[in-house]
Amino acid sequence: MSLNFFTLLQLPETFIIDLKKLDQNYQNLQKEIHPDRFASLADEEKIASIKKAAQVNDAYQTLKSPIRRAEYLLHLHGINIHDEKYTAVPQDFLMQQMEWREELETHKQNKEALEKLANDIQKNKSEMLNQLPEYFESKNNLNSAIKVTRELNFIEKIEQHINDALIEII
Known part of the structure; x- marks a missing residue:
């Protein structure tokens, strides 16, 4: 199961978020998990790093956009707005x-x-x-x-x- 995007980026689970803090937390996470840091490790660890980086990117893009953030908050409440x-x-x-x-x-x-x-x-x-x-x-x-x-x-x-x-x- 994937980690809650708000938890992943260390932000409160609310619609109004501090965009500077979002950017800062995203940058810090990217430095920690960037695949280049794992280049000398085994393939499994490289793949895990790439997956984590993709998840962090997805979380960042979702929370950065107010509309995607609203959709995600609704998703956390069990609501898929694209449902019939x-x-x-x-x-x-x-x-x-x-x-x-x-x-x-x-x-x-x-x-x-x-x-x-x-x-x-x-x-x-x-x-x-x-x-x-x-x-x-x-x-x-x-x-x-x-x-x-x-x-x-x-x-x-x-x-x-x-x-x-x-x-x-x-």
Whole structure:
């Protein structure tokens, strides 16, 4: 069984984490377990070192991203937000998402319009991210955390589509 990412990186199991401490703990762990330090040892020890380094990297990337961190916290509560039972999205968010996609398609070749859309979506994303700490602190509000985390996943996808469209323009 793999070690809890928060435990691995010596952080409290909360949504709000100290990112500087995350970076510092990650760097310290990487120095300890870097595969180059085990180059002269037996193959088993090298493989173990590589696996540990991969686990530390995975933990770091997960905890560094607020959306991945929210997903992981939900996972620790036994919730997989990609499970079928959590796929329902509120009607108003569905409509918002359709509007964003329509706007993206309409302005695919317009850099300024795409940047404005990206800004609008970023504001929306920030507001949603600001709600998550409260939902996780009061553990009885995990349904709201699930809803917001799923919506943030959708937002992340449309942001990627906008970035792709901006790259196409350049």
